[in-house]
């Protein structure tokens with residue numbers, strides 16, 4: 001396994017293909033520093049005796065100890081550990097740990113490449129190619145980003161109906177030694193500070209959409225790949241230092257006639273499995289949310305409780321009610337993920353067929369529980385912000401800047417008028433309001449709320465998954481029986 005320093009040194013050697021504010025930048029640009037700090041933490045955590053057991057696993061390929069973010073889940077225990085690792089690390093960095101997109105996509109591709117080969121009766125070698133790539137990925141302890149979301153053009157048109165066929169990434173040429181792809185994937189978290197980009201389809205596909213059924217991996221600085229980033233960083237602090245400086249950067253990833261050798265192609269043309277690949281990545285990613293969203297809930301709860309304490313209103317009934325709401329959502333989200341882990345199987349749900357075996361035996365979390373948990377916690381994001389706004393009052397929106405807080409002329413006034421709770425040091429009260437302001441009324445906070453709401457699929461996508469997979473007919477029959485109606 002690599003150290004954080006080795007990850008950084010490798011990253012800084014990458015080709016310059018990242019644009020920020022009109023300039024081509026290196027990975028050593030200060031705007032990526034906080035994102036690198038977050039991913040760097042995943043290397044530290046794998047070596048820290050307190051978190052090593054959660055954050056490492058035994059590779060099913062080499063038998064070696066690897067970072068859990070590179071692992072294919074072999075058991076329900078692996079799913080439990082991935083959920084708990086995600087919650088633990090998100091608590092430590094203060095938001096998204098940023099490495100789950102890689103592990104979620106490689107778990108999806110592992111199953112899909114196997115099944116596509118099986119359908120093709122040995123005419124393709126996707127799974128063999130995938131396992132060779134995975135072995136390289138695991139041995140080098142690489143960071144993966146997942147590029148699923150296409151730009152999508154007109155939302156009501158299918159990929160094959162778009163006036164511009166590049167609105168969904170697709171194969172434009174098949175060659176003897178590989179394929180050429182074109183398109184643009186959007187909102188790709190941490191792609192600029194990742195080693196590899198794993199590309200999977202966005203949606204279900206029809207027989208005439210074979211060219212869109214493509215999955216592959218390329219280095220993040222690969223020829224023909226251009227990234228345009230939107231970083232979300234905590235504001236710079238000089239005097240009132242934080243425990244962790246969180247940051248993440250999302251990319252538009254443009255694939256301009258990119259040649260991908262067959263050894264890195266894991267699906268190409270099998271439209272049935274293209275749709276399943278899209279759903280499976282979303283499923284694994286929604287399972288990751290059952291770890292990260294409870295952690296974000298933990299932080300929201302801590303902020304709400306501290307705001308109440310600083311304001312002296314902890315015992316007020318409406319505050320208790322609001323704290324209870326945050327706890328309910330976080331722990332129900334966690335419980336849904338726990339159940340999804342516990343019910344994990346080498347199976348998926350296929351409409352019309354129900355639960356069917358899928359993949360080479362690796363463990364897939366239960367879909368209903370992943371989706372209900374993700375939907376519940378995703379929909380709660382803005383309500384949690386509303387609770388924080390209510391309990392905090394207006395302070396986070398108008399709080400003075402650091403420089404004014406330490407200015408010799410202003411300092412006595414600041415400390416006198418910013419002190420609310422006589423039992424807490426004024427410096428701690430200042431640090432708390434600065435943090436709450438970072439997390440609720442900043443550029444960063446706006447981006448994070450969108451990430452929590454839409455990442456892994458908007459709530460409506462989870463509602464579609466839930467209602468199409470849940471046995472609603474069985475529930476109708478329960479009522480028919482109770483009501484004495486005729487059963488079909």
Ligand SMILES: Cc1cc2nc3c(=O)[nH]c(=O)nc-3n(C[C@H](O)[C@H](O)[C@H](O)COP(=O)(O)OP(=O)(O)OC[C@H]3O[C@@H](n4cnc5c(N)ncnc54)[C@H](O)[C@@H]3O)c2cc1C
Pocket residue numbers: 101146147148149152155156186187188189190250447450451452454455456457458460461
């Ligand atoms: C900060 C952030 C980070 C992200 N990170 C990643 C990442 O790392 N990798 C990745 O692949 N993706 C990532 N995503 C993408 C995320 O999965 C998508 O934002 C999400 O799936 C919604 O897609 P969209 O943004 O295109 O919105 P849309 O799909 O355009 O949704 C907008 C609205 O249109 C509605 N709509 C869309 N299509 C239809 C239709 N056919 N019929 C009816 N209504 C429709 C939706 O329900 C919604 O109400 C990230 C997103 C954000 C915001």
